[in-house]
Amino acid sequence: MKKFIEGSYAMAEAAKLCRPGVIAAYPITPQTHIVENLSQFIADGELDAKSVNVESEHSAASCVLGAQAAGARSFTCSSSQGLILMSEVLFCIAGMRLPVMLVCANRALSAPINIWNDHQDSIAVRDAGWIQLYAENNQEAVDLIIASHKIAEDPKVMLPAMVCVDGFILTHGMEVVDMPDQKDVDNFLPAYDPPYKLDVDNPMSFGLLGTPDVYQETRYAIQKTLEDVLGMIPEVGKEFGDKFGRDSLRLVEEYKTTDAETILVAMGSVCGTIKDVVDREREKGNKVGLLKIVSYRPFPKEVVKSALKSAKHVGIIDKDISLGSDGALYSEIKSLLPSDQKVSGFIAGLGGRDIKLNSVENIIKMAREEENSCKFVDLNKDILWDKFKTI
Amino acid sequence: MFSILAAKPKSSARNKTGSWRSTKMPRLLKKECINCGLCKFVCPEGCISGSEKNQYSVDSEYCKGCGLCAYICPKKDIEMIENKPEKSNSSEEAEKDKGVGK
Ligand code: SF4
Ligand code: SF4
Numbered sequence: 486m487k488k489f490i491e492g493s494y495a496m497a498e499a500a501k502l503c504r505p506g507v508i509a510a511y512p513i514t515p516q517t518h519i520v521e522n523l524s525q526f527i528a529d530g531e532l533d534a535k536s537v538n539v540e541s542e543h544s545a546a547s548c549v550l551g552a553q554a555a556g557a558r559s560f561t562c563s564s565s566q567g568l569i570l571m572s573e574v575l576f577c578i579a580g581m582r583l584p585v586m587l588v589c590a591n592r593a594l595s596a597p598i599n600i601w602n603d604h605q606d607s608i609a610v611r612d613a614g615w616i617q618l619y620a621e622n623n624q625e626a627v628d629l630i631i632a633s634h635k636i637a638e639d640p641k642v643m644l645p646a647m648v649c650v651d652g653f654i655l656t657h658g659m660e661v662v663d664m665p666d667q668k669d670v671d672n673f674l675p676a677y678d679p680p681y682k683l684d685v686d687n688p689m690s691f692g693l694l695g696t697p698d699v700y701q702e703t704r705y706a707i708q709k710t711l712e713d714v715l716g717m718i719p720e721v722g723k724e725f726g727d728k729f730g731r732d733s734l735r736l737v738e739e740y741k742t743t744d745a746e747t748i749l750v751a752m753g754s755v756c757g758t759i760k761d762v763v764d765r766e767r768e769k770g771n772k773v774g775l776l777k778i779v780s781y782r783p784f785p786k787e788v789v790k791s792a793l794k795s796a797k798h799v800g801i802i803d804k805d806i807s808l809g810s811d812g813a814l815y816s817e818i819k820s821l822l823p824s825d826q827k828v829s830g831f832i833a834g835l836g837g838r839d840i841k842l843n844s845v846e847n848i849i850k851m852a853r854e855e856e857n858s859c860k861f862v863d864l865n866k867d868i869l870w871d872k873f874k875t876i
Numbered sequence: 877m878f879s880i881l882a883a884k885p886k887s888s889a890r891n892k893t894g895s896w897r898s899t900k901m902p903r904l905l906k907k908e909c910i911n912c913g914l915c916k917f918v919c920p921e922g923c924i925s926g927s928e929k930n931q932y933s934v935d936s937e938y939c940k941g942c943g944l945c946a947y948i949c950p951k952k953d954i955e956m957i958e959n960k961p962e963k964s965n966s967s968e969e970a971e972k973d974k975g976v977g978k
Contacts, residue, residue, distance in 0.1 A: 582881055643878075681882060689882040694891070702879035709877040 487663050492623040492655040493518030495662040499627040501532045502670040506557030509537040509548035513567040514600045515652035516590035542567035546574035553583040556682035565592035568606045578645045579614030581691045584637035585645040592652040593836040601837020602652040608805040608813045614707045616646040617782040619752040623660045626650045628733030632725040640680045651754040711783040736785040738777040745774030748796040752778045762845040790821045799828040800852030811859045833862040898941035900956040906930040908951035915945035
């Protein structure tokens with residue numbers, strides 16, 4: 486049913502439709518409304534789940550780790566400092582092969598403290614072994630939450646999934662969202678029936694000591710499984726599409742790229758803005774397109790390579806930076822493309838700085854001119870000094 | 877794809893961690909022992925057993941050579957000697973430990 490609702494409400498409802506058994510999260514802006522709504526559903530008797538109040542995000546992650554290991558479908562969400570406080574446990578969850586679901590309401594990292602959106606938090610934990618999917622709008626966020634459970638919990642996969650949604654832009658934005666029916670979701674996503682779990686009748690331990698004799702194989706197994714997930718995303722995406730009529734679960738979306746001379750690459754909500762700019766440029770006769778990355782982990786190298794192969798200029802927009810190097814998407818994609826292809830990296834929208842239509846127009850212009858690896862967009866040079874100053 | 881993920885109870889006892897022992901290992905002289913039990917109590921590996929005078933023994937498959945037993949013995953009835961290298965986990969044994977539910 487189509488509803489005009491806040492993004493966080495839609496995501497909470499999507500989580501509820503998946504019938505989680507245990508929910509644990511610690512409040513942090515801009516994720517708070519999601520768990521708040523889930524707690525309300527439980528209090529109102531609409532959701533039969535155990536909500537665990539915890540004293541930190543580290544505990545929240547530990548709680549869902551334990552719950553999932555005990556055989557319960559478990560859900561958590563976080564942002565920014567909360568997500569990186571969880572990071573120790575995030576690696577453990579993936580290492581123990583527990584398909585926990587996490588929604589990351591993307592927010593910048595301190596210092597300086599900043600509650601607004603960029604992708605630095607989820608990028609900082611990209612190596613944890615989680616599936617990471619980025620939503621452009623609230624409909625995609627809802628669909629990805631539901632659809633990614635199916636991949637994560639597949640007995641051949643058993644890896645956690647993180648759906649990344651831009652803080653405030655999506656979480657606090659009101660949009661029309663087509664909410665799936667419970668019956669259809671139940672049909673698509675059967676009850677969680679893990680191939681292994683903690684069981685008093687068949688005791689076993691997870692997260693053991695892995696000596697040099699065995700540790701490397703555990704990493705290899707996750708890497709191989711994530712490579713298999715690359716093949717499963719389009720399959721499960723099609724199954725989801727047949728049932729719900731939307732192709733939200735996919736590796737990438739190619740928007741007017743077929744004949745494009747300049748292709749921009751980005752993730753998340755900024756793709757909506759870029760599509761508007763692409764349409765305007767097309768009206769002016771400029772062959773511009775957008776490659777939207779949905780699946781960042783696993784990273785669809787071959788798909789990205791073939792989508793970009795005939796572009797004369799590629800402009801990659803990162804809402805994150807590996808300080809001292811480049812943006813995450815840029816380094817990843819640059820290494821895939823031939824060295825004579827013009828590929829530029831742009832850092833934009835950090836800490837909630839708006840990426841406006843003309844910011845994107847400028848990026849297109851710059852991508853066509855000289856090649857840059859790490860060009861900051863919309864910098865205010867008035868607040869950059871050579872010496873320490875107070876304000 | 878999966879690798880080692882979980883183990884049944886007591887599987888850690890199959891890891892013969894005595895292979896990590898330092899350069900020393902204890903030798904119980906079994907002469908002056910008064911059955912105080914301090915060595916057994918203080919051993920962080922729980923690898924000393926015994927309940928009668930001069931009848932204590934060390935399980936070298938787990939002893940780390942920390943020397944605490946020799947330090948605490950009120951009768952100086954334990955001395956630290958050069959470590960005898962133990963066989964580490966054979967690959968066959970490691971193989972047996974693999975896999976969920978084993
Ligand atoms: S040396 Fe350390 S580990 Fe070995 S028996 Fe003595 S106390 Fe235990
Ligand atoms: S500490 Fe010394 S005296 Fe006491 S039980 Fe051990 S060996 Fe015997």
